[in-house]
Amino acid sequence: MTAPDDELERVYENALELEKSGRLDEAAAAWREVLRLDPDDCGGATIRLAALGEIPTPKVAPAAYVMTLFDQTAEAFDDILVRQLSYDVPNLIAQALREHAPGPYARMLDLGCGTGLCALAMEDLTRDRTGVDLSEDMIEKAAERDLYDDLYIGEIVAFLKDDNGEANWDLIVAADVLPYLGDVTDLFAATAARLNSGGTFAFSTETLHQDAFIEEPYLVNAGHRFAHDPFYLDDALEEAGMDSVFVADITVRTEDGEPVPGHLFLARKF
Template sequence: MTQAYSEFAAVYDELMADIPYDAYVDIIDVATNGISGKRILDIGCGTGLLSVKLAKQGADVTGIDLSQDMLAVAEQRAQSLALPVRFKQQPMQQLDGFTDYDVAVIAIDSLNYVVDKEDVLATFHRVYSALAAGGVLVFDVHSIFKTDEIFMEGPFTFDNGHIAYIWETDEGAHPHSVYSQLAFFVEGQDGLYKRFDEVHSQRSFPIQEYVEMLMDAGFSIERIFADWEDEPPYEESERIFFQVRK
C-alpha cells in the first residue's frame, strides 16, 4: 500500500482538509435511519477523522486501519475529545473478531488500496460476517475514468506554504490501477523543509464487477451514486458510492 506511513500520518489531516466528511456522516445517517446508538465499524479509518464525527453523533465506533502510525493519531484525537472510540490494527481483507455491527463504512477510496480482486472479495465477505442481519455497508471508490484518465494527467503539485508535494503517476500492474510516487516537503519549526517519499498503489474495478463481488458475498444492492450527489454514475463520474445491505 505504501512504503511507510509514519511521516505521512503527521501531515494527513492537513492534506485531507477539503474532504467533506460531514457529507459522509449524512450519507451514513440516511442509510441507517439515524446514527445515534448504532454500532459502526470504520474500516480504513486513517487518523480517525470520520470515526470521531460518527462518535459525536452518538454512535459506538470501532476504527480499523493497517497503519499503526495513523491509529496513534486517531487514538490521540479521540482521547482529546473524550470520545470512547476503539481502534485496532488490521488489514481489511483479514478483518476478524467483529460481529453484530449495524454499519460498516470504507470511506475515501480506502478500498482502492486493496489491489488484488481476491482480496477485495475477501474484504466483502469479512465485512458481511461482521454485520448484524440487516446491517449496511457504505463505501466509495475511484471510478475507472479517474484511474484511467484523470490520474494519468500527472504529475500533480501542491503547495500551501507549509507542505508541498510532487505527485507522479504511472499505470499500475493491473487494469484500472495507478502507481504513485510522491515527494513531500514539510516545513519544520526551524523554517527548514524536510523531504520524505511515499509510494502508493491503487486499483479500481468497473461498477458491475463490484456489484458481482458484493452479491457473491451475500449483499443486496440498495443504492449506487456518484460524486457526493444522489444521482447515478455517468461516464465521467470520479467517485462511486455503494450502499448495500446484509
C-alpha cells in the same frame, strides 16, 4: 535482504525523475531495480509498474507500501487531505447515511480508520465505535480524537476474519480503502460475515471512464491507486450477500487541481 537506505533512496529518486520526465521505459527498468533492492516493496514499485502497464494489475497494494505511506503522512494527514486536496468522503458518507439509511447504529467498525475522520463525521449516528488501521501512527492520531471505544493496528481483512469474540457490527465503513485494494472478494465476504442482519456497509471508490474496464474489473490509475468498475462492485456485493441500496457519483478529492471521480456505495446485508 534489503539494500542500504542511501542506495535505495538514490534508485527510488531516479525512478521518480525518469517517470516524471516521460522516459517511461527507463522508469520501468528503474522501478524494477527498486523492487529488487526492496523486496517488501515499501516504496510501491509494484503499483508504479502496474500503472505503467509493465506488469498485470495486482490484487492489492503491498502492505509494506500502505503502512509506510500512511506512517509517513500521519502527522500532516488531515491538512494534506482535507485542506489541500478537498477530501470530504467521510462527510459524504455521513450525509448519505442520514438520507438513505439513518440508523441509528449501535456499533460501527471503521476499516482503514486513519486519523478518525469517519468517527468525527458519524459521531451522531453511532454509539460504539471501533477503528482498525495498518498504520500505527495513524492509530495514534485517531486515539487523540477520543471518539473510538476501541482501536486496533492490523490489516483489515485479517481483522474481520479474526474470531476475537466481538459481536457483529451494525455499520461497517471503508472510506478511501478500496483505492489500495483491487480484488474486493475477500473484503466483501469478510464484511458481510461480520455485519448483523440488515446491517449497512458504506464505502467509497475511485473510477475511470467505463471503457477502461472492458478487460479488467479494476486497474491501477495514473495516481497509483486502484480504480474499480461499479458493475464489478455491485456483483461482488451480491455474491457476498449484500444489496446496493444507494450509489452516487462523487468527487473523491482533487489532484493537480482536477477532481478525482469516484462512487459512494451503501449496501445492506440480506
